[in-house]
Amino acid sequence: NAGVTQTPKFQVLKTGQSMTLQCAQDMNHNSMYWYRQDPGMGLRLIYYSASEGTTDKGEVPNGYNVSRLNKREFSLRLESAAPSQTSVYFCASRGPNTEAFFGQGTRLTVV
Amino acid sequence: AQKITQTQPGMFVQEKEAVTLDCTYDTSDPSYGLFWYKQPSSGEMIFLIYQGSYDQQNATEGRYSLNFQKARKSANLVISASQLGDSAMYFCAMRGRNNAGNMLTFGGGTRLMVKP
Numbered sequence: 001n002a003g004v005t006q007t008p009k010f011q012v013l014k015t016g017q018s019m020t021l022q023c024a025q026d027m028n029h030n031s032m033y034w035y036r037q038d039p040g041m042g043l044r045l046i047y048y049s050a051s052e053g054t055t056d057k058g059e060v061p062n063g064y065n066v067s068r069l070n071k072r073e074f075s076l077r078l079e080s081a082a083p084s085q086t087s088v089y090f091c092a093s094r095g096p097n098t099e100a101f102f103g104q105g106t107r108l109t110v111v
Numbered sequence: 112a113q114k115i116t117q118t119q120p121g122m123f124v125q126e127k128e129a130v131t132l133d134c135t136y137d138t139s140d141p142s143y144g145l146f147w148y149k150q151p152s153s154g155e156m157i158f159l160i161y162q163g164s165y166d167q168q169n170a171t172e173g174r175y176s177l178n179f180q181k182a183r184k185s186a187n188l189v190i191s192a193s194q195l196g197d198s199a200m201y202f203c204a205m206r207g208r209n210n211a212g213n214m215l216t217f218g219g220g221t222r223l224m225v226k227p
Contacts, residue, residue, distance in 0.1 A: 031213050042117075042202055042219040050213055058214070090156065092215070099146055100204070100215055102156035 002026050006091050006103035013081040013110045021076040021106050023091030029101075031094045032074035033058075034066060036087040037105075043090060049074055081110045113138040113207045115218035123224050124193045131178070132188040132221045134203035140164075144206040145186040147177065150220075151199040159201075162186055190223075198225045 004025045013019055025032065030051045035043040035058075045058030047066040055066050063085060065077045074093075078085060086109050094100040114137045124130040136145065147159040162170045162177045170177045178187040190197055203218040 031215075033215055035217070043204075043217040045214065045216060048214060056214075059216075088154070092156075094206075094213070094215065099158040099161055100156075101158075105154055 004091055004093055004101050004103040006089075006106050008106060009104065011106060011108050013078075013108065015082060015110060017081050018077065018079050019081065020078075021089055021091070021108075022073070023075065023103060024073045025093040025101070026072065027093060027095065027101065028071065029093040029095045029098075030071070032068065033092040033094070033100065034064075034074070034076045035090045035092065036060065036085075037090060038087050046076065046089075081108075083110045086110045113140065113143070113205055113214060113216050115203050115205050115216055117201075117203055117218035117221050119221045120219075121222040121224065123226055124190075124197075126195060126225055126227050127192055129189060129191045130193055130223065132190070132201050132203075132223065134186045134188065134218060136184050136186065136203075136205050138184075138205065138207050140207040142207075145177070145179070146204040146206070146215075147175070147186075147188045148202045148204060148217075149197075149199045150202065156202075160188065193225045195225050195227060198223060 007022045033048045034046045049055045049068040052071045089106045091103040092100040143164045145162045149157040160172045176189045200220045
């Protein structure tokens, strides 16, 4: 039972580089989310997707783009990474009557 | 817009005692849900308990209970008989529905430290 799978687990980028964080869930959930968590802080919502084909901005969308490729997959792209985007990124999915299930997180460092 | 506030950045509790972690929320949605998650030092997010806005009774899950006071817009987590393994960050979260779908918003968290 995989649940929510995020890749990669760790990544170091140079300022200005681009990368895509991948997320896939096998629970047939409609809703998927991307969060960032800075040290000692709570989770801040970057983008979410209520269903396949729809995406919406959360609290901190600047500098990010997302794609809901299909019902299973929701990717987060950093087009031009900045040191301020150094954080731990979590993907989550949720069904209509369930709690949110989280991936293990991606620790991203931008130097 | 929906908002979750956790006013206790850190708390200590003696092992085997009960502790209450505060959470207040603000939303204009008539239908919403409230969650509590635990995040140990290893970093994973562990679901603890859920309360729906229309639920008549307070939710309970083992040693966890949710003190839901709708009129005051509070959803405090009560942990009974604290254990050393309860030391972690605790997050309150709220599901609401806006025009585009279901947002899930988190509070800033409370770090709980259980003393032996």
